Amino acid sequence: MTELGTPSRRERLVQAALRVMERDGLAATSTRAIAREAGVSSAAVQREFGGFGPLASDVVEHLVAAEGDAALWALITTENDVVAIVREALRSYLHLVQQRPGAEQTLLEVTLLGLRRADLDGLPERQYERYLEVMRELLAIVARRADIRWDVEADQLARFALALTDGVTLAWLVDRDDAAAERTLELAAETIAAHARSRQTV
């Protein structure tokens, strides 16, 4: 989680970078723009991070961690029915996207850019592995709370759920159709919940 107290200079630069990326997009985010946003010289950014790649890495780690936290917090619900829990988790993820569309779009932009640029190598892979980790954890929590087990491998269901959330995110970023996104996630929740089996049976 984010520490309180006076943020370090490095943290302030990461926050500034994040604001620029959310607002203007990754393509328009230069070390100069970040320096302007943070109110320091571009040389200071160079000195602190040594290049754009390491800075972007830090921003992504920050965003992915925040997203994972948000997803886990979303599971604090009073529901006990499998489909209700999953539905609520997916809806609260959509809520996050709707509240910070720029952040979600930035994560997608970084993924795609990281696949092209050698100096961001490994970043998309780490990002994606972390997403899957969070998904597997979420599914495990749901299973525990609803006292069920999943009838497919956890990793497979996690990948399925991740593909759906990524796809819905992309669609919503394009058309901003709240109702359509909710309907898709409702279908997703029903599908995932259909793979729940009572824990006692075999």
Add this chain to the structure above:
Amino acid sequence: MTELGTPSRRERLVQAALRVMERDGLAATSTRAIAREAGVSSAAVQREFGGFGPLASDVVEHLVAAEGDAALWALITTENDVVAIVREALRSYLHLVQQRPGAEQTLLEVTLLGLRRADLDGLPERQYERYLEVMRELLAIVARRADIRWDVEADQLARFALALTDGVTLAWLVDRDDAAAERTLELAAETIAAHARSRQTV
């Protein structure tokens, strides 16, 4: 479909742009790079398209049309079982991604950039509407061939399928895990097929 015969100068520039985007990514695709690839001066590109935006639009229209064609062709199968038809369609889409990863990544890059840049305004929306159109058409063809109807609205199922293919594409571009992508699409096929109902019953 692509016309045969000597391609026009405009078509040759679009093809050159496509090659650069696939190979180097959208972020590294400049009008100068396209001009180099096509063997003309950068002024010629300016004259032909009047800027980067219109050129990118043409490239996307071309790619999306090709993708729609490929998806529809994929439905020429001997299968009659719903889940088998859907599985085969999804697999042949994955095959397309695997054969031309740069092209699929370019489409995603254009979508995200189009959401940020005013001179590409409307491009992601048109792109996405076309995807949905193709998906609805595919679902209708499956329903006709297997002699079934869908128990949810066609648009909703199309959005669900599109979210899944987008999500799987993104995942595969990152981890290149063929087996995992196939397993996810198998789950997707089963889910979609589960919404088939016999045409006679109500």
Add this chain to the structure above:
DNA sequence: GTCTATAGACGGATAGAC
């Protein structure tokens, strides 16, 4: 350590010769 200044490369776009 922090700044200003600048090097060096690349980008979009245009002017003007042919």
Add this chain to the structure above:
DNA sequence: GTCTATCCGTCTATAGAC
């Protein structure tokens, strides 16, 4: 119409003053 040459902006990165 097509080219070369060029304007002017932006970028990353660094040199050197303080």
